[in-house]
Amino acid sequence: MQIDTQYLFFFSMVGAFNGFLLAAYFWFTEPKETSNKFLSLMLLALSLRIFKSVILYFNPDVARDFLQLGLMACFSIGPFLYFHVLSKVGKYRADNWFYRGQLIVLGTLLIGVGLFLPYDTYPELWRGPIYRIINWVWFAYITASAFELRPIWKQMVDKERQLAFSETITLSVFAGNLLIWAAFFTASYLSYILGAIIFSFILYLTVMLVIFRKKEVPVKYADKSIARDEASTLKDRLDTLIAEEQLHLSSTITLPKLAGRLNTSVPKLSQFLNDNLQKSFADFINEHRINSAKQRLTIEGKSIKMEQLAEECGYNSMSTFYSAFKKIAGETPAKFRDRISTDL
Template identity: 30%
Template sequence: MLQKGFILVLSCLGVFQALFLCIYLFSLQKGNRLANRLLALVLLGLTIRIGKSIFHNYIALDPRIRNLAIAAILTVGPFLWWYGKALFQKDFSISKKQFIHLIPFAIYVLCSPIIPNQGDVLSSIAYFSVFLHFGVYIFISYRYALQQKNTSNVKLKTWYNRIVIGVSVTWFLYVGIFFGFIPFYILGAISFSFLVYMFSYLLLKRHVFALEKYRSSTIDRDESQKLLSSLKLLFENEEIYLQQTISLQIIAKKLSISPRQLSQVINENEDKNFSEFVNYYRIQKAKKMLVDSSYISEKIATIAYDCGFGNVTSFNLAFKKETKYTPSQYKKQFCLNGCQV
């Protein structure tokens, strides 16, 4: 009894969290509003289906209500595919012609009073056809994701892949339950709850709408990587990062690109902002100086200024963030063996 109660609470929390995300995405005004709403519709379709599983596991539902909930799955596939298109295609919009993909949903809803749902052969055929339709669109979404090879926004592609994989997990579970490979009917709802909380965490940790920041950029992935190589050569050959006056504008001008494009190149390829990128090179230089015998008598402050930092506090914070040591601790730790790292 206690176990059943726990499962019910866990499943219901997942559904409520999913509904909260749907409302949040629908009401969000910033970023790619079409993509946000399509993602909300993907979640809503799954939530309706999962909600049916929870109630039906504890309460006998009318077959017509069960059919309406099953029909919601017929919207998830098209919306998942369109969500990818909205993420990667700048001028994507849903034309009237594309609504043809929602015809199976409309037919299932209209025929819900007469579609069998009693566990017999006809019921199984109807149910299987819904998940076959869903599986086809998951495949289409996977294929579309693979076609985005040249997108410069690798993080956005990773995010979409995760969404497709998460939806696929739910599909596999329900197909497994249908064929009897998975004996626990409620497992689909439980796994959905975990997936919803995982996506909520990812949204908070690395806000997906920030990943769309450079959606209108003309720089593709190949060009972005070439610019990153040029940037690294500039830093390594000229050691320009040692200058305290270094700025995004100065480096962008040297590379003959805009500051926004330079920011995009660093963000997408290194997962850092400009300051973090510069500090990384400064810290690498400081690490060498701290264990160099010719600098053994130098003060930490002197090394900080020589490496381009404006003050010792910012140097200490940046150094510990990169190495997990303070400069003094690092010097003591790695100077034990003749001051060689």
């Protein structure tokens, strides 16, 4: 293998390997949000597709079973991107049979074709019609994702405020998908390895963006503030939703999910919290969680274990619970419980 070819192989393959690592990171990282699960699955599928492409480019005699695995993974990239975007904008609900049905149908179709029409027996079918169907399904879900991202597109056009960091990352994931799809779709005109190179480049660009982001700057809004009546109505709806459904107690609650339950946009809810309540989303949720914890401690005292209380108040770790409690209440949960017991 020549030096230039070695460099090409290295930069193509390193993206795939790091994609596997990132997939594992997003699957196991806290908080275990649904959007992270779908992002993990998308990265896994995309990394398998890239891995297959690199191996095939440098070793055309690779086993056909491996080629089939790569193409089956490719079929999953678009759907996982779409459900990741749905989760980020607060529209995905696990109990919605329209979404669950898509996953079931696509999974059944994928497994059925793989079992009854294996690549080893029908290579021409996989290289022709199946390959084209896979690419168009991927593109269809990219298009659907673009449609679901329209509140963020609108925000970019209107320039009412800077995009939040999480919104920037979501757009990067979407743009990367589109570029990689375009690279593979035009593989007959351009180099087949281009998709792998783009994947590595986008992956490292995103990682560097995360690493050098010191701290997310509070969102700055333009002069277009929310009207007083609209803000009052939004506050009433938010208070009612929190009181009746106790959404703050869910460990998977996110800004997009809360906006979806309020039937409002993520930018508008973010603006309301920052401008009208003078709170970040995290502070808003933590205040409600700690108030619930204080009520439980006042009523139940030492009969409830701290680990149980933390979990039931939406915290996945005791350290996070203690830090939030002390920040908001000014004392640890244990000291608060002891003080309340003494006062009573």
